Amino acid sequence: MGVVANFIRERIPVSGDQLRELTNEPVPNHLRRWWFCLGGTPAYLFVVQIVTGILLAFYYEPSPKAAYESVHYITDEAAFGWYLRSVHKWGATLMIAAVILHQMRVFFTGAYRKPRELNWMVGMCLLICTLVTGFTGYSLVYEQLSYWGATVGANITDTVPVIGVYLKKLMLGGEVYNERTLPRFFMLHAAVLPVSIVLLLGVHITLLRLQGVTEFQFEDEPEDGPKHFNFFPDHLYSELIIGLVLMILLSVLATVLPSTMGPKADPLTTPEVIKPEWFFYVTFRWLKLFSGTAAVLSMGFIAFTMFVWPFIDGLVRRWWPKSEFSVFAGIFAVIAIVGLTTWEALVKH
C-alpha cells in the first residue's frame, strides 16, 4: 500500500490537507433542509443526461433519412434502449423542473443580491441553455411534432426585428427545414450546449465557492449551535440520497410512462394539434396572446428583465429599503407562469 501511495503522491503532488481544503467547504446549516439542495439536483440530473445522452448517441443517426428509424431501433430493438431513452426524456423534464425550482428558491430567498448578481446572470444563461437543449433534443426524434415544433420555432425566430431572418437561416442552415437542419440541431444538443453548460456550471460553482453560500438563520435553530457542517461526508451523503431517489424516480417513470414514438415527420401534413414540450407552454401561450413581433419583443423584454433583476431589485431597495417589491413581483411572475402553462395544457388550440 505504502509503495502505491508513494508512487501516486510523487506524481500527483497534492497533499491530503490541500484536498480537504478544496473539497471540505463548510456547509451552512440551512442546507440540512432538503429544499436548499435544489441546486445540486439539476447538476446530478445533468450528469444523468450526459451519460444517457452518450449512450443514445451510440445508435442515433442525425439525418432526416435515418433519424426516425434509428430512434425506432433504440426504442424497439436495442436491449433496454426504451429504458435509457425514457430516462433521458424524464431526466430532461425533471432537470428543467429542478432548475426552475432552484431559481425560484434563490429568488424568494433573495440569494441573488449583492454581491451575487453576476452568479444570478450566469444562472439565467444556464436556464436558457437548458431550455434550448430541451428544444433541440425534442427535435431529434424527427417525429411529426419534432418537425413542426422546429419549424414553428424557426419562424418565431424569424419575427425578431432586423436579425431574426439571419438567426432563422443560421438555425435551420437554409431558408426552410432541410436535410442540413437535423445535424445542426444534433451538434447543438449533443456538443455545443452541453459544453456551454459545463463551462457555465464551472463559473457558477466557482463564484459560489468564492462568495460562499448565502447563509440563513432559521428561528427554530439554536443561536449558539454550530453554523456549519462538513461538506464531506455529511453533505455528500445528502447528495447521494438525492441522486438515488432521482434514479429510482426516473426508473419508475421510465417503466410506467415510457417514451413512445409519434408518426414520422411529414413535411406535407401539419398535425391537427401541435404543442411544444410543457416547459414551452408559457411561451407558446404568450405567442398566441400577442401577435408576431410584439409577442417576440415582449418575450425578449421579459427575459432581459429577469436577467438584470438583481440590479433592478438593488435600485428599488436603495430607494425603499424596506419594500417587499421583489417578493410581490416574484409571486406575480409565478402565478402568470403557472396560469399560462395550465391554460395551454387545458386547451387544444
Add this chain to the structure above:
Amino acid sequence: MKLTTKKSIIGALGLLFLCSLVLVQWMEVARRSEEAGLKEPHITVPATSVACVNCHAQTTAGIIDHWKGSTHARKGVGCVECHQAQKEDADAFNHYGQLIATVVTPMDCGRCHQKEFKEFTLSHHSKAGNILASLDNFLAETVEGSRVNFNPHSPTPGMTPVVEKVNGMASAFSGCQQCHGSKVALKSSDGGAITLDDLKPGPDGKPTNADAVAKIAKDSNGKPILTANTWPNTGIGRINLDGSRGSCSACHSRHDFSPRRARQPENCGKCHLGPDHPQKEIYEESKHGVAFRDLKDKMNLDAEKWVLGKDYSQAPTCATCHMSGNMRNGGKVTHDPGERISWTNRPPVSVLMDTDKDHKIVNETDPEKRRALIADTWQDKRARMMDGCTTCHTSGYVNNFYRQYDDLVILYNEKFAKPGLSIMKSLRDNGMITKTEFDDKIEWTWFLLWHHEGRRARHGAAMMAPDYTHWHGMFEVAQRFYTEFLPEARELAAHSAKDGKAAQAKAVNDVIDAILARDEHKWFKEGAEGQTEMIRKAMQERYGTGGPVAKSEEKSEAKTEAEPKK
C-alpha cells in the same frame, strides 16, 4: 440526521434502485415476448432480385410493398424465382438483362409447389376454362354479346380512339372469363392472336410450333404483347401459353400470396356468389358463417398450418371444409376441392360424384360396368368431407345432416329436374323448340328453374341456409315449374296443334299429363282441399284457432296465373 442513518438510507435506496432496475428488466422481457408475435418478420431481398426491387419500389411501389408482406419475401423467394423464363418460352423477354415473362402460370408455381400444382391440375377448378364452349358461354358470347365484332350504330361522343368496332365478346371477357379464365393470347404480327392452340406446347411448356413463335408481335422493347381481351386475367381456369391450366393467383392474390386471405370466404366470393350459385351468401346465412363473422379474430388465420381442431375451431370457412386440413385427417390439405364433394349440383339433375381415374364423373348406369369404371366413389369423397365435419360434430349428427341434404337433392331431382328435362326433350324432339338455346321463351324459363333456383335450393341445403333452400330455392322452383314452365309447354303444344301437328302436340301433352298424374303432382290437377283441411286441423290442435288459416283463394289465384300468358 445522523451520519449512520444517512448511510443506512443510502444503502437502502441503492437496493431500491436495484429493485427498480429489476422492474425495468421485467418490462424488457415482457416487451420482447410481446414483440415476438407482433414484430414484422425480417424481409430479405434475394441477391437475384435486388435490381428488380430497387426499381419497382419506385415505379410500382404497391407490388413491392405487397411482396414484402409475403411468405415468399421471408423465405428468400424474389421476383426472378417466379417470373424467370427460358428463351424458348413464347412470352419470354429480356428485361434489363433478365429473361422473364409477365404471366406466372401454375406450371411456374409448380416448380416449387409440386404437390399443390398436381392436385390443382386434377381439380375441377383448373378446368373452369372449359366453359369456353358451353351453354353459359353461349349466353355471354352470343345472347349478351356477339361472336363477331360489329359496327357501332351511332357515335360515342368524346370517346377516343373513335369506336370503329364493338367488341362483341366484351361480356365474355370481363364477365365469364374473369372467373373461368381466359385463353391467354399474344398479339400476332398478322394482326391476329396466338394462343396455346397455335404454339402447341410440349409437356415442358415450351412451344413446338416454330411458325407460330415467329409470328409473335413484340413492342419496341422486344416484349411480346398480351392481348387486352385475355390479360389481365386471374380466372381460375385460365388456359395458359405453356399449356398449364388455371391461375394460382385466383385465390392466392399476387403479390403477397397470402394464405390468410385464401382462408377467408371473401376470397371465394369473387366468383361463388350471385343468383346462380350464391355459395358466399348461403355461407353467410349459415350458422358457420355467422360464427365466423363473430369469431374471426380468434380464427388464427395467420397460422402456418391451419389445422381445424388444433389451430382453431371457432368456425369453418369455405377453405376449412373444402380444402384445409383438420385434426381427423392428419392435417391433410388438398388443392382439389372435388376430393370432398359427394354431389355435383352444377347440372340440371344432381349427380353423385363417382369419378373415374381421370377424375371425370362416371355416367354409366349399369351397376357392374359402373363399379369397374369408378376410381373414387362419392362415399369416399363424403368420408373425406366428414373428417372435417366430425372434428366438431358427432358422426350421428353429421349422418343425419347428410340425410337431410340427400333428401332435398333427390326431391328436387325427382319432382322437378328430371320431369323438366323430359318435357324439354319432348319439346325439342317434337320440333316445338329449336336446337338453338335461348331463342325460345321456355328455354329461359327452364334455365332459370335449374340453373338459378334449382341450384340455390340444393346449395342452400348443402351448406345449411334454410332461406336459400326454401324461399330462394324450392319455392321459386315450384312457382317457375307450375306457373311458367308447364303453361309455356302446354301453349307450345297448343300452337303446334293449331298448326296441324296434332300428333306432336299429343306427344308433348302426354309427357306432361304423365308427370302431373304422379302422386307428388296430383294436387295440382285434382286439388288439395282435403290436405288443406288436414293442415288446418293439425294447426288448430297445435296452436288453437288463432293460427294461420290456409285460404282456398290462394289456390284459385295460382290457377289464374297458370293461364297461358302469350
Add this chain to the structure above:
Amino acid sequence: MSEETTAQPESPERRTFLGTATSLLMAGGLAAGYGGFAAVVGRYLYPAKPEKKGWLYAADAASMKAGDSFTYRTPTGATVAIARQGDSGEADDFIALSSTCPHLGCQVHWEGPNNRFFCPCHNGVFDPQGKGTGGPPSEAGQALPRYPLKIENGLLFIEVPLEKLDGGSAANEACGHKHPGAC
C-alpha cells in the same frame, strides 16, 4: 471519517461497529444500484445478436443432379458454392461452401470431374467437404466455411446472414436519384 458535528453520546465500540456496518451497507447499496445500472448499459451497448440469420430458398432439389453445382449469392452479397454430391434425396447430398478461399480471399469453383474445389490464385485445392487438401490452404490446415442446408417439400433452403431491406442501404438510392425510366 469524522463525525464531530453529529457527535452523540454513544459508546465508542458501538459507534465504530455501527459506522463500519452502515458504511458497508452504503457501499453495498451503491454498488448494487449503480452496478445494476452499469449492467443495463452494458447490455444495451452489446449487439443484440451478432447477425440475423434466416433460411432462404436456394434451389429446387430435383433440378440438380449429382455433380451439379451453382453459385448462390446471399443477400449480403457473399458467394456460396452449392453442389450436389449424392442421390439419396436428403439434405446431406448437398453441400454449401463459402466460395471465398481462406488463403487470400479468391473465389474457388467446383470441379466435378476432379471431385474438388479449386482456387485458381495459388492452386488451392479443397475436397468435397471443403477441407484443404492441396496448396496453401492444405499447409495451413484451412477449410472452406460451410453453410447449413435443409430440404423442405423438395426445395433446398440455405441458412445465411440476412440484411435489412429498409436499412437505407445503397440499394434504394441506386434508383431513387435517377429518373424512374432510366432504371
